[in-house]
Amino acid sequence: MKNIQGERDGLQNKKKRAQDRNSFVVEAALRPYSDLKGMRFKPDNDESLSRVLLSMFCDAKEANDLRIEVHGLRTELAMSSRKEASQDLQQARLEIKGLREVVHVLQEKNQEMGEVQDKRQRTQNNAGEITILREEIQRLQKDALAKVDKVRPIPDAQFAGEFHAMIAMIRSLSRSAYDSDDADAFSAFGDGVLLRDVPAHRWKTRAQKKSSIEAWMWSALIELVFATPSKFSSDQSDPVHQVWCGLFDARGHCPWPAPSIQSETWRCSTMKQVVELAGRSIITLGQYVSPQVSTNSRARELQETILRSRAELANTVESLLIAMAPTADTSQIQELVDKAFTLAMEMSLQRPRLQVVYPEIGADFDKTQMHAIPDRSIDDMQNGTVAFVVNPGLVKWGDAEGHNLDCRYDIIPSLVQLEPILLPETEKRMSDEAVVVKNEQDLIRVELEDHTGDIPACS
Template identity: 25%
Template sequence: MSNYTEERMSSTTRAEIAQELIDVVDAVPDVGEAGPSHEEKKGSKHDSRDSSTLKEEAEKPLPREPTEESSRSQVKESANTSNGSEESRSRKESNSNQQPCFESRLRREDIVAMCPWTEYEMSITDLDHCFNQIRTLPSLIDRLKELSEENEKLRALQDDMLSGIDRFHPAPDSAIVEKVAGLRGLIRIFSKMYARQLKSIKEGPSVRDRLKGRTLTALIDDSIWEDSRNVVLLAESVIWKKIIDDVFWSPFQIFGERLEDTWKAIFDEDGKESADPYPFASEQSEKWRNATVLHLTSKANKNPEKASAVATTILEQLEDRLSSILGINMLKALDRESLRKIVIDSCEFAALLGQQRCRLRFYTPEAGIHFDTSDNRQKLEAIGSDEIQFGKVAFVSAPELRKWGNGYGQNLEELDVIAGARVKVVELS
């Protein structure tokens, strides 16, 4: 009886060890259609075991044989079991509890040594992973195309934004002062010729009657009119007044447009009414004027006939004024050519002033203001005796040019005189 029990226990232990090896191999996951089927693997497991492997397993030391007392207890427990299936289920549960510890002792080389086909299965798994990555290439390429298109849109948007950057460059004060000096020189030359014709008139109204009310200064003392040396300066004042009224009164005047009311309605204070064509100065109002004048200049360049017609109208009005003063129907051809040059330069200069962001306007100082050579903040260009250090302004022959703000239309509360007025100065009485 004892020999039979020992033999039975030895065979049972060996069967359990073999079952553990089979369960370990069964734990390797299938790789799908690329690998062998479950049934093929199960058959291959037993076939692949050669005699040497079985011999190594048989030579392994068996567990210590149980004592006679433990054998009797095991037989008793086996007799008390309800059926063989419960005993088999108990062994499987015991094996499943021991399996993690057994797996932890196995390495990849051990599994491959016992089951060579697993290396093939693992290679198939790696290849399948690579194929999955290859399958995603078309979607990656499509995504790259989308990103490229988005990048192009972004670049186009950046180009639009860059094109919208304010590229305004103001004209330097020196260039504007040079323009003022050039226009003054043309008017002064013409005034000398015109004054000679005016002095040559022996009959009819006096020079005072002919020029009164048409000069920049409204009230002029009688002593000034009686001095013939002042006729050239007075004639110069007459021409400047007509040029300011017809060319420089509004920034849009030389284009034949009446946009000053719109300009004032947009930027002037509510309820404010004045005859001044300029609204309250602000950075926005000057930018609007600058953009509008640039647009009108572009239109004038595309339609030079209209621009020429406006300049011709201004020239005709100036000729009518000067010829009526002389009491003649038409000026001489040389005088008309000189006037034409004055009108063209005035229109070009008015367009330049209108295109600036700062506010630039001609201004006429009042008669009677004090003149002091040591404190000449208004930069007055005195005409008279060089010995006069202190005096007063009798009349203005050429207006001054004032500037509000900097070249970019900022700090518009700051005032600067960039070209002082030409004035007749007399001594204080």
């Protein structure tokens, strides 16, 4: 009997402890959480309990998204490290590593949730950890943005001069390469961004063929140097641009984030660190400052990537020019590469956004954003659509301090060939003229057939 009584007492104690734990979880976690969320909660009601637990579980799943944000911030801090702040950055790396471990633990906990009691305990912890992670992310973002030093603003006139110099150089190269009317030579162009959707008959005349060579070289520059602010310093994956878009949500046809003070400050700060890590001479001249290669593995890898990008651009342009004309003057290609990489670097370091842009084929002519090639066949140069683009334009959003980023200013408009828009009366006149010509041709053909019938056949 004593044994039975002892077991009964033990069971009663276990039951009481279980009830106490359950009451503690309800009062310390579930009820405060439901009050915070404005949810009606009844501990004895299964439906009410399930609703609160489901909400807690959803909050816990947010930890996975926060893990991705923390990883992006880790990359951001790694790219924005400076010599004078090495200790702070090292501490930030340690903090990010700790946050990643916390997120990993949270993810494992979410996968292991099985029993209701375990869910109650874990979701309480997750809610607190999510709050901590959000606070850490905000702090890291502020730290990264606070490390932006003032960059010397470059006047629009200087950018215009550098861009005009590239236009003149490309035009000179295209003239030296054009020495043939062979249509097969122009098939070497491939699918450049400025040549897509342009019908072949647009390149019939000598002037149009010269323009097509310019358009092809500009296509190569856009794809290999100016596609993104960081393209000149990266390989095809362009990781800096991916992080930028991931942080500031790039959408739409243009794969760039909408310009904002936060996005442009991050871009300016990050590219400043990239330039400092690689060295300006590597970017602008393809040369090391000293004979020795950097001992920093990250710097060395970045320098090698930039040198490969410079070589790819030079080889691409040279191979096309030689294919067009074996005697083409290629001596200016290296200078063109230097100018392109220098311009791309300076654009990436400015507070306002600078971008190489071009209109789509078929777009309506806009005199504020485009210049049209003079064409005597078009009476009204203001009414037309873009037939093809000879060279892109240079656009700036915002002022020198990086404010008013919704304001667009075209430093250099795009140069385009227009297709005239035919008015209804013009279309009718051309249609009537075509009918008259066809009738005259039919009449001539009938007369020739009649005369041919009178001629005896040859034996």
